[in-house]
Amino acid sequence: MTSDNHTHDRELQQDARAWADFTGTKYTAALRQMGSPLAQGLLGERVSARHLIATLDQHAVIGARGGSPRLGENGFRSEATWRFDRETDFIELALITDMLRMFTPIPDSATPEVGSYSLKHTAEEFLAPHCSYVSNGRLIWAAAALGLPVADPGGSGPNLLIGVPEREHDYVRRMTGSGQTRPKADHHRPAGYEYLQSALARAAAGERIAGAWVRPAPVAVSAPFHDWLVLQVGRNDVIGDLAGDYVAGVRDSDHRVARTPDELLAIFHVVAHSPEAYDAVVSAIAEWMRTVPSAAPVRTEPIRGGEHDHGGWGAGAGTVERYEYRCPCGDGAIVEEHDNVPGFREHDVRIDCSKCDVEWAFVGGRSVRDWGLQPVAVNATT
Incomplete structure (x- = not known):
């Protein structure tokens, strides 16, 4: 022994x-x-x-x-x-x-x-x-x-x-x-x-547990958008109301923390909300992007898509890609297409939603595959 x-x-x-x-x-x-x-x-x-x-x-x-x-x-x-x-x-x-x-x-x-x-x-x-x-x-x-x-x-x-x-x-x-x-x-x-x-x-079951459990060290996760939104609680406007509801949802584990505007939109796609609440989300994201000009544009979650072969139009075979992403309001889609066929090489991305087409715009200077959105209100003059 x-x-x-x-x-x-x-x-x-x-x-x-x-x-x-x-x-x-x-x-x-x-x-x-x-x-x-x-x-x-x-x-x-x-x-x-x-x-x-x-x-x-x-x-x-x-x-x-x-x-x-x-x-x-x-x-x-x-x-x-x-x-x-x-x-x-x-x-x-x-x-x-x-x-x-x-x-x-x-x-x-x-x-x-x-x-x-x-x-x-x-x-x-x-x-x-x-x-x-x-x-x-x-x-x-x-x-x-x-x-x-x-x-x-x-x-x-x-x-x-x-x-x-x-x-x-x-x-x-x-x-x-x-x-x-x-x-x-x-x-x-x-x-x-x-x-x-x-x-x-x-x-x-009678097992002796080998090795001691080690409590994970706290990890600081950057969440600048969340931090900004929390600071808006108490404002006497729609953004203040949104922030109050958001903080209550985080507190009660009703939804996750929105580290970015993308994640706030994803939350609103799965929780019940009024049209006015969604409009407040768009206003909050626009204000955030005006406050932090270096903020990354919005990318929504993918819905479906893929690549398939195409016989071509006489100059050789190729492939065609089509990907759909949820539009910001959730009722339509962002459609990204790539024709990789000799002689017909085209790349396009568009907003296939009448509401979002008015309220959102693609950020300039980015490739089709690297598209990003921002509210039209970001660049609106007051």
Whole structure:
């Protein structure tokens, strides 16, 4: 037996003895829980039973610190004693801890916003069927032991506020909760969400997860158009109204972030909107392009197209290409054609939509294959 294995086994045994004494469990039953694949630590180090027990006495908010218990099965200031089944209690706390680990830690200076009672229901939904019930008290206990910010909102209730991002929690709640409207975008998905789902299934099958999960480093993605549009919130005009609706949609995961005008148009092709809202989009893009003259022109998403052989007109065979892209309003198309036939080499791109043909124009100085659009209003004089 290697030194590392010996140390690991000794820690499991020490934890099992502590847990058995604390819960009134037989040592062998406690040791089985310590060694369960589901308690191995799926998103971090294995949870220490001794640390969990110490948290109930020493934690700054929930710790008894030598006095009467401040945390019980029903939550903070709960007089309900812990109800240990002596078979799965530690495993469930380990699973709750991993569920909390998947969220992005909030700064210590930030005020926690997510209520423990709401979070405990989310934990139940996410961890099912591996953990059928999560009490309010155990959710708070795991959060405190993990070192997440925990705050008392005041009053005399049993719920505390837990330091996980409110938007990430809302995403998980809506993805896992029955009867919820699922998010349509994933920018608020917790970093560990997909990995933990996979690891839970593997651990439930008895697998030991090799290698530690590493939280991805935050990546700054340039989104100048998004940043500009956010700054327009509060304006007393159609662009201000558009910006407010857009920000609400990003906040609620109703659509993705529009890093460019192209992506804002793509959003409007899949969400319900009024003609007035689309007109506001065109106005916003025109203003953006006037504000940032170096901004790239708009390219819309492809619809269909391809290349086919052509026998030619006597000077040899060739090919003909035809590609269609969605027009900005979504009701027509941008048609790009290339005749690659000897003697008839022609290239053309046109707007096949009566509305967009009036409101949009091709940017000059670009090849047919490199076409780009801008609102006619960009160059309009005031």
